[in-house]
Amino acid sequence: MLRLRAFRPTSDKVVKIQLHPTHPWLVTADANDRVSVWDWEHRQVIYELKAGGVDERRLVGAKLEKLAEGDDSKGKPTEAIRGGSVKQVSFYDDDVRFWQHWRNCSAAAEAPTAVSQQSSTFIAPAPSTRGRHFVVICCENKVIFLDLVTMRGRDVPKQELDNRSLLCMEFLSRTSSSDAPLVAFGSSDGVIRVLSMLTWKLVRRYTGGHKGAIACLMTYMSAAGEVHLVSGGSDGLLILWSADHIHDSRELVPKISMKAHDGGVVAVELSRVMGSAPQLITIGADKTLAIWDTVTFKEIRRIKPVPKLACHSVASWCHPRAPNLDILTCVKDSHIWAIEHPTYSALTRPLCELSSLVPPQVLALHKKLRVYCMVAHPLQPHLVATGTNIGIILSEFDPRALPAIAPLPTPTGNKEHSAVYIVERELKLLNFQLSNTANPSLGNAGVASDAGRSMNNSIEQLIVKQTKKHISTPAPHDSYSVLSVSSSGKYVAIVWPDIPSFAVYKANDWSVVDSGTGKLFAWDTCRDRYALVESALAPRMPLVVKGGSSKKAKEAAAAAAQAAAAAASAASAATVQVRILLDDGTAHVLQRSIDGRNEPVIGLHGGALLGVTYRTSRRISPLTATAISTVQSMPLSGFGGSGSSFASDDPFSSKEGPPQNFQLYSWETYQPVSGLLAQPEWTVWDQTVEYCAFAYQQYIVISSLRPQFRYLGDVSIPFATGAVWHRRQLFVSTPVCLC
Known part of the structure; x- marks a missing residue:
């Protein structure tokens, strides 16, 4: 998956x-105690250091800073202390703190008994962390706080924490803006020590719980709104501590202690449960995984x-x-x-x-x-x-x-919806109906304000009644497929891009009305017609024996070169063909070739206008490739090409912009109605055939067709996977949300 x-x-x-x-950053530590911060989106290493030993670059920088400040003391700087084995790496900044707080509050609010007024307000950033991005490295002998903005670090040796080896860490929440950020460290003697990131001094201890080393720490919020600190140790105990009283400098004792695993607890994780209190997940050296109730603190399930x-x-x-x-x-x-x-x-x-x-x-x-x-x-x-x-x-x-699926149009006034999907080689029809027992007239009661809802009110569940029906017509292939439906809903097209092959089915009896070889297919949203690029099957490549000097080997090599040339020629000669489905269900060719550009066609986009993507011959530099994926390289400059009514004042127009290889054509005249644009990820037209959304990697461009094709605006929604228009509103889906 x-x-x-x-x-x-x-x-x-x-x-x-x-x-x-929030940032595309990933911090890692390897077996040689080398720590790296990697930008996985741009494939760049932001910072690297040897945390286990003495990093000479940081040591020289610390000495130069002391000389610049006039400090000529000959004491050993903390950067000269060997870190030892790296036990944990983490990020810490205002974003990390906010989303940690949000995760705890949202998990606690799922419980039916959750209090109506939890401490869900976010405290303003502390001066010591505002505008800074820390990478925190917990080593046996010291903790390194490295600011990625200024590239300056702060090393806290274990002597500041009772001279005990540090094995794990967890950041504690703050209750007011005047509170300093706190970080708790699990030590080798079973004591949890809390460090202030403002004074860099020890402020509190949690004692009397573990009889061995502490392996993991985690904070969570209970349904009652209390903040707890959970620790797991090598003694196999899972211990609950109070993390609410951050001003209390006394040595705090455990609230609850329970035996979790034989041989020690390895890790602990918080699990958000819909409609219930959060749960704790622990794994141990005994090869088991246990799930714990945070209300009764009883074991729910244990598995291997x-x-x-x-x-x-x-x-x-x-x-x-x-x-x-x-x-x-x-x-x-x-x-x-x-x-x-x-x-x-x-x-x-x-x-x-x-x-x-x-x-x-x-x-x-x-x-x-x-x-x-x-x-x-x-x-x-x-x-x-x-x-x-x-x-x-x-x-x-x-x-x-996921199985390929496409919704069928729902007749007006009908409450039953249908969708067709394909699993392996079977076509299936899914009929479903949405109902709500609390509110049968769904959608007529208006929208309740969020302020009027208490946090313990559960969201009304929609009841889905569904039936599945097997379609007798089998699918000819078992590979990855894409389903699409015509504007009238009478026809369903299935494309197998990896074959390549396509088939058009009549929805009332599921008979095949058209089929062929091809992987590019697009519907018109106004009539039951479609465009496709038929591709000839690639000839079979003869086997070439390496090192052979015989006549057969030379003939095989010549045949392979000829087959490759034939395949390339067929691909370049493939043209966009338009067909229409008549009332009797037969396919009729309207246009055998759309007169466009000489480059090969590599993509089709359906809608009120036909979008055609061509393979560009222009080479793209690495700088250009990076620019394409940024907001600054918005493809609006492409909308102002010659012969286009799509004007733009894009200040970022340059030769280094994204390739302009996408053009829109009229379904009626087969003539271009726009200049060359940048190729979108996908397009979607509204029901009135007046507006269209073009999706790119970092944003979505909104355009209008009437009275002429023109640019309206854009919105920054990165990595959008799809969208649908409803009453001139665009609902967009991303990998994580709907907006």
Whole structure:
């Protein structure tokens, strides 16, 4: 269900990993205690340092700063202290603090008994963190706070924390704007020590709980609005502490202590449960995963996700396209494992085989890929990062993993909706109806204001009544497919891009009315007609024997070159063809070729106008490729091309802009109605055939067709996956939300 988003090879195995919630940053630590901050979107390393030893670059910088300040003391700087083994890496800034607070509040608010007035207000940023982005590295002998803005760091040796080895850390929430940011450290003696990021001094201890080293820390908010600190140790205990009284400098004792795992607790994670109080997920050295109720603190379920192997990472997962998968975990193999309905069936199955994602030449140098750490993105659940023995693998949810589906138009006044989908080689029809027992006249009661709702009021659930019907007509192929429906809803088209092949079905009896070879297909939104690019099947390449000097080998090489030339010629000669479906269900060719450009056609976009994408011959530099993915490289300059009524005053027009290889044509005259534009990811037209949205990687451009094609504006919505118009409003879906 996952595909590769980014990959960074490393020489050592990556054992610690963390993602930033809002920036495309990823911090890792390898087995050699080297810490790296990587921008996975632009594939750039922001910072690297040798945290386990003495980083000479930071040491020289600290000495120069002291000389510049006139400090000629001969004391040993903290940068000269060896860090020791890296135990944990993390980001800390105002964004991290806000989203950590939001996660805790939203998880607590799901409980039916949640208090109506929780401390959900966000405290203003502290002066010590405002405008700064810290990378915090917890080592055995010291903690390094590195500001990525100024590239200046602060090293806190373990002597400031009772001279005990530091093994884990967690940031505590603040209750007022005057409070300094606090970070709690789990130590080797079983004591939790809290450090102020304002004075850089020890301010509190949590004692009397663990009899061994502390392995993990986490904060969460209960349904009653209390903030708790949870710790797991090598003694197998899971202990609950109060984290509300941050001004209390006394040594605080545990609230609740329970035996969680034999051999020690490895990690703890918070799980948000819809309509219920949050749950805790723990993994231990005994190869088990346990789920705990945060109200009664009783064990709900205990399973062994992967037999004979202990889990080293766990993440709560809540992806809208995989609602039955709640927990991700990893062991030292090549898989990301998913647990389905952990409190009921608790079925464990592999979510992804990572060996299939990385380049084969990288795997050839290693015997087998192994995962050593894993983390899910806190705000974008479609992103999962793993640290392996070959490097960092950032994977994302693969839309191809879902069955292809297309909704059929619902007749006016009909409450039953229909959709057609394909699974393997079977076409199926899904009929469903939405109802609400509390409000049968759905949509007539108006919209309730958020201010009038208390937090403990649960959202009314829509009841879905559905029936499935098997369609007798089988699909000819079992590969990835794309479904689309004509404007009238009478016809359904299925395209198999990997074959390539297409078929058009009549929806009333599911008979095939047209078929052929091709992977580019687009419907007209006004009539039952479509455009396609028929492609000839590539001839079979003869086998060429390497090193052969015989006559047969030369003939095979010549035949292979001839086949390749024929395939290239056929691809370049393929033209856009327009067909219409008559009342009797037969397909009629309206136009065999749209007179356009000489470049090969590589894409079609349907709608009130036909969009055609051509392969550009212009080479794109790496600088241009980066510019395409930024807001500054908006394709508005392309709308002002010669012969276009789409004018723009884009100040960023330059030769280094994105390639202009997309053109709109009239379905009636087959003539271009726009100049060359930048190719969009997708397009969508409204029902009045007046407005159109062009989606790009970082934004969406809104255009108008009447009285002439022109640019109206744009909105910054990155990575949009689809949209629909309704009453001149555009509803956009992204991998994480609807807007």
